Amino acid sequence: MTDTEPLLQVRNLETQFHTDEGIVRAVDGVSFDVYPGETVCIVGESGSGKTVTIESITRILQMPPGEIVGGEVIFDGIDLTTASEKEIRRIRGDRISHVFQNPQGSLNPVYTVGAQIREAIQANRDVGKKAAREQAIELLDEVGIPEAGARIDDYPHEFSGGMRQRVVIAIALAGEPDLLLADEPTTALDVTIEAQIIDLLLRLQEERDMAIVFVTHDLGVVAEIADRVVVMYASKVMEQGHVHEIFDRPAHPYTRALLDCLPGPDGVTPIEGTLPNPLDHPDGCRFAARCEYAIEPCFVGEHPSLLPADGDEDHLVSCLLYRDGHDESVIDREPRRADPFAVGDDT
Amino acid sequence: MNMKWYISRRVLWAVFATFIILTFTFGLLLISPNPEASAAAFSAATEGGDPEEARERVAEIRGEDRPWHEQYVDFMVSMFTLDWGNSFTYHEPVVDTILRAYPYSVALVVPPTIAAIIAGFAIGVYSSTHQYSLGDFLGTSFAFFGLSLPNFWFAIMLMMVFSVYLGWLPVRYDTSVEFWSLEHIRYLILPWFVIWTGAIASEMRYARAETLEYVNAAWTKTARAKGLDETTLTYRHIFRPALIPLITIVIGDLVGIIFATALVVEVIFTVPGLGLISYQALVRQDTPLVLVTIMIPVFIAIIGNLLQDVAYTMLDPRISYEERDA
Numbered sequence: 001m002t003d004t005e006p007l008l009q010v011r012n013l014e015t016q017f018h019t020d021e022g023i024v025r026a027v028d029g030v031s032f033d034v035y036p037g038e039t040v041c042i043v044g045e046s047g048s049g050k051t052v053t054i055e056s057i058t059r060i061l062q063m064p065p066g067e068i069v070g071g072e073v074i075f076d077g078i079d080l081t082t083a084s085e086k087e088i089r090r091i092r093g094d095r096i097s098h099v100f101q102n103p104q105g106s107l108n109p110v111y112t113v114g115a116q117i118r119e120a121i122q123a124n125r126d127v128g129k130k131a132a133r134e135q136a137i138e139l140l141d142e143v144g145i146p147e148a149g150a151r152i153d154d155y156p157h158e159f160s161g162g163m164r165q166r167v168v169i170a171i172a173l174a175g176e177p178d179l180l181l182a183d184e185p186t187t188a189l190d191v192t193i194e195a196q197i198i199d200l201l202l203r204l205q206e207e208r209d210m211a212i213v214f215v216t217h218d219l220g221v222v223a224e225i226a227d228r229v230v231v232m233y234a235s236k237v238m239e240q241g242h243v244h245e246i247f248d249r250p251a252h253p254y255t256r257a258l259l260d261c262l263p264g265p266d267g268v269t270p271i272e273g274t275l276p277n278p279l280d281h282p283d284g285c286r287f288a289a290r291c292e293y294a295i296e297p298c299f300v301g302e303h304p305s306l307l308p309a310d311g312d313e314d315h316l317v318s319c320l321l322y323r324d325g326h327d328e329s330v331i332d333r334e335p336r337r338a339d340p341f342a343v344g345d346d347t
Numbered sequence: 348m349n350m351k352w353y354i355s356r357r358v359l360w361a362v363f364a365t366f367i368i369l370t371f372t373f374g375l376l377l378i379s380p381n382p383e384a385s386a387a388a389f390s391a392a393t394e395g396g397d398p399e400e401a402r403e404r405v406a407e408i409r410g411e412d413r414p415w416h417e418q419y420v421d422f423m424v425s426m427f428t429l430d431w432g433n434s435f436t437y438h439e440p441v442v443d444t445i446l447r448a449y450p451y452s453v454a455l456v457v458p459p460t461i462a463a464i465i466a467g468f469a470i471g472v473y474s475s476t477h478q479y480s481l482g483d484f485l486g487t488s489f490a491f492f493g494l495s496l497p498n499f500w501f502a503i504m505l506m507m508v509f510s511v512y513l514g515w516l517p518v519r520y521d522t523s524v525e526f527w528s529l530e531h532i533r534y535l536i537l538p539w540f541v542i543w544t545g546a547i548a549s550e551m552r553y554a555r556a557e558t559l560e561y562v563n564a565a566w567t568k569t570a571r572a573k574g575l576d577e578t579t580l581t582y583r584h585i586f587r588p589a590l591i592p593l594i595t596i597v598i599g600d601l602v603g604i605i606f607a608t609a610l611v612v613e614v615i616f617t618v619p620g621l622g623l624i625s626y627q628a629l630v631r632q633d634t635p636l637v638l639v640t641i642m643i644p645v646f647i648a649i650i651g652n653l654l655q656d657v658a659y660t661m662l663d664p665r666i667s668y669e670e671r672d673a
Contacts, residue, residue, distance in 0.1 A: 060571045062563060064479065085577075093574035105565030109665060110588050119583075120573040155664040171573065 006033035007075070007179055007211050008057070008096075014070035015049075015056045024278045026052040028235035029071070031306070034179065039205065039212045041222040041243075043258070044232035047275050050215045051101075053232070054181050056081075058092050075179075094124040097172035101184040103164035107156035113140070113167045114152035120174035139170040144200060162193035166200065173204065180205075183215045198225060219262055223247060231255050234276050234286035236303055241315035249333050251309035251317040253294075254287045256331065285320065293321060293331055354657055361653045368645055372638065373422050377415060381405070381634070383435065432635035436628070441639045444624060450526065452620030456609050459539040463546035464597060470547075471554025472586050475562050476577075486551060493548030498608050502541045502615045509537060520618045538612045545608045546600070553596045557589040564588075591662050598651040 015027040027049045034040050042050045055061040057073050057080060073080040075096065080088060100106045107116055117136035121127060127135070133152070140148035143166040156164055165185060172180055182201065186194035202225060205212055214225060222229055226243040231252065239252040250256045260269040273290040276282050281303075282289065288298040298320055306316040307323070321328045384405040391401035406412050425431065431441045470490075474483040510518040517534055524531050561567060562585055570584045610622030617623065625640030627633075 055568075058572065060568055089574050089576060091574070092572055098569070098572040100565055100568060102565050106569045108566040108570070108584055108588060110591075110663060111583075112664075116569075119570070119575065123574045157665050168569065171569065175574070 004035055007036045008034040008213075009074040010053070010057070010071070011074070012071035013053065013056055013068070013073060013081075015052050015061065015066060015068050018065045018067065019279075022279045025235050025281065026066075026278060027056060028281070028303075030232070030235075030237050031071075032230045032237065032240055034211050034213055036178065037205070037209050037211055038227040039214060039225050040228050040230060041226035042213065042215045042230045042232055043217060043219065043222055045217060045275060047278070048232045049235040050217075050232055051183050054098075054183050054213065054215055057181060058096050058098070059088055060092070060098065090124075093120055093172075093177070094175035095177055096179045096181060097175060097177040099165070099168055099172050099180065099182040099185045102188050103161050103168055104188065106168045107164060109156055112153050112155055113159065116156075117152075117167070117170050117174060120171045124175040135174075136170070139173055140167070142173070142204070143167070143170045144196075145170075162189055162196065165189060165193075165197055169197075169200065169204070173208070176208065177210055179211045179213070181213045181215075184217070185214075186221065187216070187218075194221075201225075219258065231258070234281060235278060236286055237306060237316075237318065238287065239309070239315075239317045239319075240306070241309070241312070245312070245315045249310075251315065251322065251328075251331075251333065252287075252319050253291045253321075253331055256333065257290075257292075285318075295320070295326075350660065353660065357653050357656050361649050364649055365646070368642075368649075369423060369426050370419075372642065373419055376422075376634075376638065377418075379634070381411075383634075431639050434628075434636045435633045436631050436636065437633075441635050444636060445621065445639055445643070448619055448621050448624045451618050452609060452613070452622065454526070454531075455535065455538055455613065455618055455620055456542060456604065458535075459543035460546055460601060460604055463543050464550050467547045467550025468554040468586070468593070471551040471556075472558050472581060474551070474555045475559040476581050476585065478559065478562070487555070490548040490551045490555075493544045494552070496544065498541055498545050499611050499615060501544065502538070502612055505537050505541065506615070520616050522619060534616075538616045538618060541612050542604065542608050546604050549600060550597065553593060553600075554589070557592050557596075558585050561585045561588050591659065594658050594662070595655055598655050601651070 010033070011031050013027050013030045014025070017024040017026055030049070030053050032040065032042075042053065044050050052061060052066070056066075056068055057075075059068070059080065068081050071081065075091065078087065078091075080091070083091075107113065111119075114133060114136050117139055118129070118132040121132045121135050122129075125132075137148045137152055140152060145151055145163060145166055151159075156167070159167065169185075180201075185201070186197050189197060198221065201212060201214075204210070212225075214221070216222060222243065228241065229243050229246040230240040231238045231246070231254065233254050238254045239246065239250070241251075245251075246255060247259065250259055254271075257269075257271045261271065262268065271290055276286055276289065282299070284297075284299040284301055284303065285291070285294070286303055288294045291298065304318045304320050304323070306318045309315045309317040309322055309328075319328075320326055321331060384402045387401040387405045388398035392398040403412070411418065429442055433439060434441045434444050437444050470486045474486040477483050506518060509516045516537060520534050524534060564584070567580065567584050570580050575583075609620065610626060612618070613620045613622035614626050621640060621643065625637065628636035628640060
């Protein structure tokens with residue numbers, strides 16, 4: 001995988017919000033790569049900056065109050081953070097698409113689903129209304145909506161939540177994107193529908209050979225779909241690596257703690273405390289206050305930078321204990337839970 | 348079929364509402380003083396006659412000595428046959444007086460109101476999509492300025508500056524001016540401006556408030572992610588959904604513009620429209636005329652509501668035409 005060029009490179013991305021209380025550093029120096037055709041999962045608690053990271057990539061974030069203040073997002077040789085409105089508009093929907101969390105609100109209630117899919121087709125391709133309509137029916141059919149030809153003239157309120165999310169996915173596919181950014185696309189759905197939507201995304205990924213960045217706080221989903229995982233906490237990347245590394249030998253105490261939140265033979269072990277205030281991040285490691293392994297140096301200076309864990313260039317961790325002079329062996333890295341997720345070699 | 352059925356139901360309802368309002372008006376008329384009888388009593392008294400007798404005689408002539416339910420049937424029949432009585436001051440059927448006055452009101456109110464809706468919506472949508480920018484600040488300031496300015500004062504000020512000091516425009520309205528002429532515009536431009544500034548502010552504020560809700564809507568994000576340009580996006584996904592509540596507000600607002608702002612403006616600029624007529628009718632206690640000038644806004648409100656219900660069904664697919672009850 002490292003042999004090919006990355007499709008997307010996020011480098012030291014910094015996104016802030018200007019609020020009445022002060023500046024919120026929602027994304028604070030985040031870096032990761034996405035290779036063609038792979039699935040990268042961004043995991044973390046609510047408020048850790050996952051969504052803002054995703055929405056900074058195509059700059060669909062509301063700006064102002066949001067602002068990208070630093071870093072680069074390289075896609076196809078273009079830095080999207082500095083690209084012109086026109087350039088980025090050409091990429092949106094055509095090369096990079098989004099699927100959002102809330103299928104309830106993602107569709108405009110006053111237009112038929114057909115009109116909204118057609119709009120996505122015609123925004124990127126110079127096709128007539130009729131051809132676009134044909135294409136929209138094909139897309140609806142592809143995302144598994146029965147009797148697509150009849151349903152195309154229905155309004156969003158005539159669809160269930162799961163069906164609406166399928167429509168949103170159809171919209172995202174309209175431009176035949178290379179990269180799909182899915183922001184908790186199944187969080188608002190019930191479990192059976194969630195499984196269907198995930199299956200659909202995986203099937204589409206295979207058929208269309210597109211990369212997916214999947215934002216979630218559900219580690220079960222991560223185990224099922226991810227090739228690689230980026231763990232975020234308090235606007236920073238804590239750890240990233242191959243899904244097997246993350247699940248079987250988590251390096252960062254935060255990742256370890258997250259995995260312990262999953263139900264296991266000893267029940268669940270919640271992480272005590274809450275996320276630090278994003279208006280005023282503490283000195284040192286962002287997780288130190290909640291970390292069971294924290295030592296004095298963890299509370300001073302900057303948040304530790306990402307460095308290889310176990311000397312593996314593909315498995316990065318931002319924890320002082322992995323630096324020279326410290327003993328990372330104090331961290332218990334063996335999985336405690338009986339693995340309820342088949343993280344097989346071929347998922 | 349559903350749409351037709353729905354509309355006919357709304358029309359029936361409008362008729363029923365009219366019926367109730369007329370009944371209520373009848374009750375009010377029954378207990379209100381009668382200036383004609385008072386005048387007769389007054390002249391009888393000055394001529395040495397019996398004022399009470401004169402009063403009763405007038406009541407007899409007008410049929411007011413009959414039981415109230417007979418009077419009620421009479422009243423309803425005459426209302427529905429558009430026989431609304433004669434004006435005391437104009438000595439002609441009030442319907443004629445109204446028909447003579449309304450073109451002036453229409454000429455006065457319609458152009459600035461349409462201009463205010465268009466400009467107000469445009470500025471309002473700009474403000475909401477550019478929230479907290481300089482343009483938003485200027486637009487909002489302008490809205491508050493227009494809203495805070497008392498119409499009567501602003502009208503008098505404009506008249507003083509442009510008609511009295513500068514002498515560019517006529518001071519008093521002149522009914523002998525050709526209705527469809529450029530000259531007429533010289534008479535109308537100041538009143539238009541007053542109505543426009545009064546109305547644009549509220550239209551702008553409503554448009555800003557309503558569209559602001561959709562600037563951050565999830566579907567706006569979906570639309571942006573499709574690669575739509577901002578103009579299309581603003582029109583289709585921010586303005587269009589906001590049009591539904593805006594229509595309600597605007598129709599309610601129009602009644603206010605016509606019968607509050609326009610009344611004041613007509614009185615000040617002496618435009619002989621409905622406003623001036625109803626104002627004079629009130630001052631002169633011309634009861635039949637007052638009645639009509641009160642009934643007209645009521646009918647407009649009923650018709651307005653009807654149009655609004657119909658517009659809703661066309662704009663919002665979620666509203667069904669089907670039976671809501673039973």
